[in-house]
Every structure is written in structure tokens, then in C-alpha cells.
Amino acid sequence: MSDLGLFDVMYSTRAMRRLKSDPVAPDLLLQVLEAGTQAASGQNTQPWSFIVVSDEKDKSFLATHYRDVMNKQFSDYRPKIEDQSKGARSMRAAWYLSDNLHNVPVLLLVCGVRDWPFSVPEKDRIGKAPPSYGSVYPCIQNILLACRALGLGATLTTLHQLFESELQEYFAIPNEYGVVAMIPIGYPKGHFGPVHRKPAQTVSYLNRWGNNFPS
Amino acid sequence: MSDLGLFDVMYSTRAMRRLKSDPVAPDLLLQVLEAGTQAASGQNTQPWSFIVVSDEKDKSFLATHYRDVMNKQFSDYRPKIEDQSKGARSMRAAWYLSDNLHNVPVLLLVCGVRDWPFSVPEKDRIGKAPPSYGSVYPCIQNILLACRALGLGATLTTLHQLFESELQEYFAIPNEYGVVAMIPIGYPKGHFGPVHRKPAQTVSYLNRWGNNFPS
Numbered sequence: 001m002s003d004l005g006l007f008d009v010m011y012s013t014r015a016m017r018r019l020k021s022d023p024v025a026p027d028l029l030l031q032v033l034e035a036g037t038q039a040a041s042g043q044n045t046q047p048w049s050f051i052v053v054s055d056e057k058d059k060s061f062l063a064t065h066y067r068d069v070m071n072k073q074f075s076d077y078r079p080k081i082e083d084q085s086k087g088a089r090s091m092r093a094a095w096y097l098s099d100n101l102h103n104v105p106v107l108l109l110v111c112g113v114r115d116w117p118f119s120v121p122e123k124d125r126i127g128k129a130p131p132s133y134g135s136v137y138p139c140i141q142n143i144l145l146a147c148r149a150l151g152l153g154a155t156l157t158t159l160h161q162l163f164e165s166e167l168q169e170y171f172a173i174p175n176e177y178g179v180v181a182m183i184p185i186g187y188p189k190g191h192f193g194p195v196h197r198k199p200a201q202t203v204s205y206l207n208r209w210g211n212n213f214p215s
Numbered sequence: 216m217s218d219l220g221l222f223d224v225m226y227s228t229r230a231m232r233r234l235k236s237d238p239v240a241p242d243l244l245l246q247v248l249e250a251g252t253q254a255a256s257g258q259n260t261q262p263w264s265f266i267v268v269s270d271e272k273d274k275s276f277l278a279t280h281y282r283d284v285m286n287k288q289f290s291d292y293r294p295k296i297e298d299q300s301k302g303a304r305s306m307r308a309a310w311y312l313s314d315n316l317h318n319v320p321v322l323l324l325v326c327g328v329r330d331w332p333f334s335v336p337e338k339d340r341i342g343k344a345p346p347s348y349g350s351v352y353p354c355i356q357n358i359l360l361a362c363r364a365l366g367l368g369a370t371l372t373t374l375h376q377l378f379e380s381e382l383q384e385y386f387a388i389p390n391e392y393g394v395v396a397m398i399p400i401g402y403p404k405g406h407f408g409p410v411h412r413k414p415a416q417t418v419s420y421l422n423r424w425g426n427n428f429p430s
Contacts, residue, residue: 003220006364007250010357015255026429034415035222039356040230040371043305044411049418052428073333090258111424117345118288119376129344130332134373134396137352138359141254142225145360149221156255158349161334172424181349196259200249203264209326209387213267214241 004149012193013145016153017097019186023054023105028150029185035146036110041135047113048139048180051171054106061170062182063101065163070098073162086196097155097184104184109160110143111173112136112180133180140181153188156181219364227408228360231368232312234401238269238320243365244400250361251325256350262328263354263395266386269321276385277397278316280378285313288377301411312370312399319399324375324382325358326392327351348395355396368403371396 033050041047053059078095079088101107114131140156147154160167160182167179206213248265256262268274293310294303316322329346355371362369375382375397382394421428 003222005218006221006224006360007218009221010250010253010361013253013255030415030419030429033419035225037412037415037418038225038228038410040228040359040410042373043302046413046418049420049424050415050428051420051422051424053422055422058422087258117376118373119379120345130335130347132345132347133349134352134371137349138356138371141353141356144255144353145221146225156349156353158257158333161332164334171422174424195253195255197252198261200245200252200265203252203261204245204248205264205266207266207268207270207273207386209264209266209389213265214245 009145009149011195013148014193014195015093015155016188016190016192017093017155017184018189019100019104019153019184020189021103021105022187024152024185024187028152029106031150032143032146032152032185036139036143039138039142041138045113045135047115048136049111049177051109051111051173052106053109053171056102058171059102059104059107062107062160062167065166066101066159066182067098069159069162070095073159097157101184104186106185108143108183108185109171109179110136110140110181110183111177113176114178131178133178136180140183143183147185148192151187152185153190154183154185156183158182224360224364226410228363229408229410230308230370231403231405231407232308232370232399233404234315234319234368234399235404236318236320237402239367239400239402243367244321246365247358247361247367247400251354251358254353254357256353260328260350262330263351264326264392266324266326266388267321268324268386271317273386274317274319274322277322277375277382280381281316281374281397282313284374284377285310288374312372316399319401321400323358323398323400324386324394325351325355325396325398326388327395328391329393346393348393351395355398358398362400363407366402367400368405369398369400371398373397
């Protein structure tokens, strides 16, 4: 198993949205999923399940619904070709992903047991507030990092939330689980990292919001 | 910078709840926070901020409220001394953390811009549904992994959600941010990993819920 250094991996894990259609070996995917399952979860409940979608017809189902949502929600956000700002390049990559989703070798559905934060009383849960999935996201981040370490491109998407009921029915997902993320996975056309982020000091405080850290 | 392999780190990052009171150097913490900020987020919004709480009085504020919540919500779950089941040991560690929270050198508050899943319409957001913080949890997982790689014990806690308004006021946190997690950080009394998880195959499916993966 490849084992790049943790920090090297974290510093070069970008959202990779331009992916080759070459297949990904099931064994490699299983390594990725196993890495996901190593994450800690409240009371070690391990509230996740995975659906590896690689069949052409099933990928088309996802791709068609995804594109519908992109067109409905974001058609005003197709950046002009001359716009080379960071925002425009990121948006263009999002459209590229949407337009080519059916060609991505694997669309991974990460499912999670529907849960709620402590702050939401029992009576305000099912049907009233969306689940938090706080115990599933650490598993998702492990998956994204493991993909990077194994040379696979991936990106966390959540637009499927807008066609959730069709999705649940199509993939026969039990009601106690929701689909937390759809992660397209494949070998990248581009290169990994470096990522562009604000320096940590600019968002870190000591003891009170607004106090410099380190002091 | 220490750079243990990614998989070695992921396979040995347990929730560490028994921590020494020895101080943690600010430079080391900054490495941890910087690792957090490398995470991807929707449109690269980087919607996180951190408050490093190390002052005695401020830690006591958090510890007192945390213990109140533990006592109110979980007093029925103090396991008997002879109970050596995994669940009992985990619960005992949670009580240990609660009883000793004021002695942990750093209580890290990870704040996040309040957001909602696409599935929650604008009108049902503020004051009605809790934010999802889906773009903050990947940063949190990076923090937990970075702690492990640097020899620091840490664990994700969310009980503070039950005293959120007092917390926001005390630490002067602007309303557009919520506290997503409180992460106690310190040098561990025990040892890292291995973690105990169900095999990935038992929670992985191919194309439909219920179909074996790998096939």
C-alpha cells in the first residue's frame, strides 16, 4: 500500500473534478472505503454505508438528475470564457463535472444513519429538520485523503440532496439512512495540489474571538 | 515536521479522552490548525475559525457547563466498575473526560459559518433548522489526524450544543458562526490505535443497496 506522508497528502488534496473514464480496480476502491471506516464516530456507532455506482445505466440516472439540478439552480453561473478569476475557474470545473458525470468511472454514494444534533429535541426531528451527519463527514474526509494518496481524484458533492427521494427509491436505500455525499472518483486529468488557503493565523484566536493566536 | 504515513495515521487515530495536563506549544497547535485549513470546502469558502481556549478561567467555564450537561443527560449511563464491555469502557472514558476537562491544556472551539443543506429552503433556515456544517467537518477530521501525527491526543465532542447561547456570548462569537465542535487536545496518557471497526465489505454495496461489493 502506498503510504505518502499525512501532511504531504493533506497539503495536496484538491477537489478534482476533471477525471478520466479509465476504470478503477475494486481492490483499490476497497482500500479507500476501508480508510473511510477508520474514522471515529460518536460511541463508535460507525453510521455509514457505501454504494459504489459503476454500472452505466445507474451512472446515467445520477448524471441526468445532477445536470437537471445544475441547470435549474446554477444556469446563471456559467462563467464567460474570458473570465479567468479563481471563482470562474472553480465554477467552470463544477460545470465540467456535471457535463461529464456519466463518464466518471465511479460515483460513490456515502450513506449515513439520519441523526440530529443534541440541540434539536426529539419532536423536531424526522420530517422537520435535516440530519446533521456529523459522524459521517470524518469518514468522508478519510475517503478523500485516501483517494489522493492512491492517485485517485475525487470531490465531495451534495447537489443530490435536491433529488433525494428519487435517489433513495432508485438505489433501494432504507429510510433510516440518507445519502450524505456523492463522490465522483477516477484518475485525474490534472495534477494534485498545492491548495490555496488563507493562513491559519488569520482565522485563529486565543481565548476570545478576535484575540490573536499565536499571541 | 513529523510526517507519518497517511494510512498509518488513519489506522491509529482513536478518540483520546485521557489527556495529560502538560502544556502544548502554540507552534505545534498552529501546525494542527493549518492542517485543518487545507481541507476542501464548497466553492473554497473556508468557512471555519478557531478559538484556542487555554486560559484557566475560560476552560473552567467550558468544563462546568459540559459537566452540567453530562450530569443532566447521561447520569443514568455511569457504567458499573465491573462492566468491562466496550460500550462501558467508552462511556467511562467519556465521563473521565468530563470530570477532568478543566485539566486538559487546550479546548479547541471549531467555529463554522452557519449553513444549510440544499434541501432546506431559505424560509426554513434561521431559527428553524440547525446548520449542517458539512464544509467544516472535513477540516475537523484533518485536525484530528494532524493531532495524531504530532503525538497529540484529541476527540470530537458536541455536547456544547446544549449550552450554545451561553457559549456564543462568553467567547464573543459573531452570530453568523456557530461552534461546530469542541476538541480537547493534549498529550495522551494512553497509546494510539489500533481502532476497532467493522470490515469495509460489510457496509459496501455495488450499484444497489444490498449487492455485495466487491462482487
